[in-house]
Amino acid sequence: MTGATARRAPPRGDWRAVHDEALRRIGAREWPPGALIPAETELAEEFGCARATVGRALRELAASGLVERRRRAGTRVAEQPSRHARLTVPLIREEIETTGATYSYALIGAAERKAPPAVAARLEGAERLLHVAATHFADARPFVFEERWINLDVVPEAARSGLFAEISANEWLVRNAPFAGGEMALSAAPAEAAEAAALGLAKGAPLFIVERLTRSPDAVITLARLAYAPGRRMRLEL
Amino acid sequence: MTGATARRAPPRGDWRAVHDEALRRIGAREWPPGALIPAETELAEEFGCARATVGRALRELAASGLVERRRRAGTRVAEQPSRHARLTVPLIREEIETTGATYSYALIGAAERKAPPAVAARLEGAERLLHVAATHFADARPFVFEERWINLDVVPEAARSGLFAEISANEWLVRNAPFAGGEMALSAAPAEAAEAAALGLAKGAPLFIVERLTRSPDAVITLARLAYAPGRRMRLEL
């Protein structure tokens, strides 16, 4: 391979050439699903490059789920390729503004209160909770109704009066809460009374529901339920 | 750092230590959003490891969207961290069987036919199309209604009579069509007449809709619309 001394047209790196050729062999069934592919050392010899370069290529393939690697056992083509999709979670503001509409936001209420048991269970023993309800608009048309619980044990600053009158809880949290992982669940549900009222829909209208739980390293930061008006589509790439 | 000579308890690699410490500094706002972080060489000196090790750590952070890297410009903490979620797209069979229910499948119809214009546009000039309609059941209860178009120019074998009587189109395609990327869109919609009938629901019931388009390297392979009965949740990790 070219190594560090000479380089050809696409300045993308040699590991990518190995990666792409492996991809081709998998697609062409030269390496069929479930098959064991040659070891790194063999491929390095075939491609005339260092083992680390082959390793980089195969690591990327493993990350995209196309091959499975285990020490001693070797690298196998996955039986079920490409079963992962990457979803970009936009801020609601950006989601609306990229459609060309004007974003606005209206707080319905924010108050410290006790969570119902189902919520409390998911918040893992948080004691002080802030409940926030709000609607986001696209060109003055209701776009999504948001109901959220915030763990004040983790972000006590969120209790400041009037904080969420102008900035949405999500935007404030993104900027002020420590980085975190979390979980998300998507579903469809009929509009409940509060949701129907906030979105200007008939009760029972089909809503796209996003429930999102966000964690700091130590505890749950917030649990949010977003109810989107009909017509909303969430796009992903496979 | 430990290097290759001595190693401590968690046998996970030194790049992960750098990665985790960087994560901590970002979370603790020692490296605030938008800030330029030290160059690889500086971090390598601080951590007492090789520059490649720091590079590996920062590359992983960049892949998860937490930092942005550009040559000469350096590495910056992203303004909007963690905006990606990874979705595992299961086979319907697995999705049902992991709940403990028994999977079954009933073909409603499979026939070569002309696509309506909206479908034809997305299939990018495919000429021969197979239309398939089917229902998937969990313990004899309708779980999802599937309507699918298959590009016979790409997978002519799919036209074989009786093929989809026993195996679902998705499972057959996963095993027999060349590897591909694709797109997916999620939404909520009221049940149309055919969907309501197949799922045993009232017309207008809120359905969770998954539209999936799958590509081979050259052309669109298939376009599918999956309508899930109420109660279905799709889970993701952030």
Add this chain to the structure above:
DNA sequence: AAGTGGTCTAGACCACTAG
């Protein structure tokens, strides 16, 4: 022009696990 990240190499040791 200079400094950053991106990549490659050759060699090494280690962790894991199938046979």
Add this chain to the structure above:
DNA sequence: TAGTGGTCTAGACCACTTG
């Protein structure tokens, strides 16, 4: 226990882009 992937190093050259 032998062979695989996982990681690390030290050094090097290159591509890119900012100042």
